[in-house]
Amino acid sequence: MVDVVIDIGNTQMKWGRCNPTGISAIARLDRDPESWQQQRDDWELRPGTEWWLASVNPSFTEPLIDWLTDQGDVVHRIDHFRQVPVIVDVEFPERVGIDRLMNAAALRSELQPGQAVAIVDAGSAITVDWLTGDGRFLGGAILPGIGLMARALHQYTAALPLVTLHRAPPANPGRNTVEAIERGLFFAARSGIDALIRGYAQQAESPRVVWTGGYAPLLAQEGEIRPDLTLEGIRRVAEWNA
Numbered sequence: 001m002v003d004v005v006i007d008i009g010n011t012q013m014k015w016g017r018c019n020p021t022g023i024s025a026i027a028r029l030d031r032d033p034e035s036w037q038q039q040r041d042d043w044e045l046r047p048g049t050e051w052w053l054a055s056v057n058p059s060f061t062e063p064l065i066d067w068l069t070d071q072g073d074v075v076h077r078i079d080h081f082r083q084v085p086v087i088v089d090v091e092f093p094e095r096v097g098i099d100r101l102m103n104a105a106a107l108r109s110e111l112q113p114g115q116a117v118a119i120v121d122a123g124s125a126i127t128v129d130w131l132t133g134d135g136r137f138l139g140g141a142i143l144p145g146i147g148l149m150a151r152a153l154h155q156y157t158a159a160l161p162l163v164t165l166h167r168a169p170p171a172n173p174g175r176n177t178v179e180a181i182e183r184g185l186f187f188a189a190r191s192g193i194d195a196l197i198r199g200y201a202q203q204a205e206s207p208r209v210v211w212t213g214g215y216a217p218l219l220a221q222e223g224e225i226r227p228d229l230t231l232e233g234i235r236r237v238a239e240w241n242a
């Protein structure tokens, strides 16, 4: 059974309540067990609930697994590329973040021969990955996410404030420090992603572009936003492995 899927990233964990055909509800949670209890109650989960979990952040994961086990639940982990129905064509398949492979798994059944997919996951880090039309994951790029860049600028300089990016800034020159940082954060991310997709595309037909992650709505231009892409990949891999 696949009752709930969990995607544990470096900033947040996402829970997806599953029904036989897909994900019917999503919750974003932090490290606080009280919020887990609240969500478990809201979804009326009973002891024996089966959870399928993929994580890139062990410090988040162990306390959650202990807590779920204490509730009488069953936790299955997806933590190996061999559980995933894509060919992982990189130097060290076992080192690829499992979230990146879950995104690829989510798209596996939608692939069209000859049409590659660029997968942009904009969370704590940004990943820009390449999945061929015949289901090969070819790797990609990892760059700092917007929040991470903002914190780095603040933490490693004397004068720069911590800036939160709420909306896409225009490309005119910023007339104060905050405006200047907003432009820097946004265009570093967007232009980097653009350049990568264009670069990859020189080797193939122009790709389909699929966006996910907390910052996808801010950054996405062409292509589709799929907020639950990673959870959907976990659900599919869980169904294959259950």
Ligand SMILES: Nc1ncnc2c1ncn2[C@@H]1O[C@H](COP(=O)(O)OP(=O)(O)O)[C@@H](O)[C@H]1O
Pocket: 008, 009, 010, 011, 012, 013, 028, 122, 123, 124, 125, 147, 212, 213, 214, 215
């Ligand atoms: N609608 C949103 N819901 C949740 N997080 C959001 C949203 N919009 C932007 N964010 C930001 O996205 C980040 C989390 O993105 P996410 O993809 O969940 O990261 P990760 O997988 O690395 O934990 C947070 O820093 C949060 O500030």
Ligand SMILES: CC(C)(COP(=O)(O)O)[C@@H](O)C(=O)NCCC(=O)O
Pocket: 008, 009, 010, 011, 056, 095, 096, 097, 098, 099, 100, 121, 123, 124, 125, 126, 127, 142, 145
């Ligand atoms: C690149 C990541 C940090 C992204 O994590 P996220 O931003 O989703 O929290 C994660 O996929 C990871 O830890 N990867 C391991 C190295 C690799 O993918 O090659």
Ligand SMILES: [K+]
Pocket: 121, 122, 123, 124, 125, 126, 127, 213
């Ligand atoms: K990410």
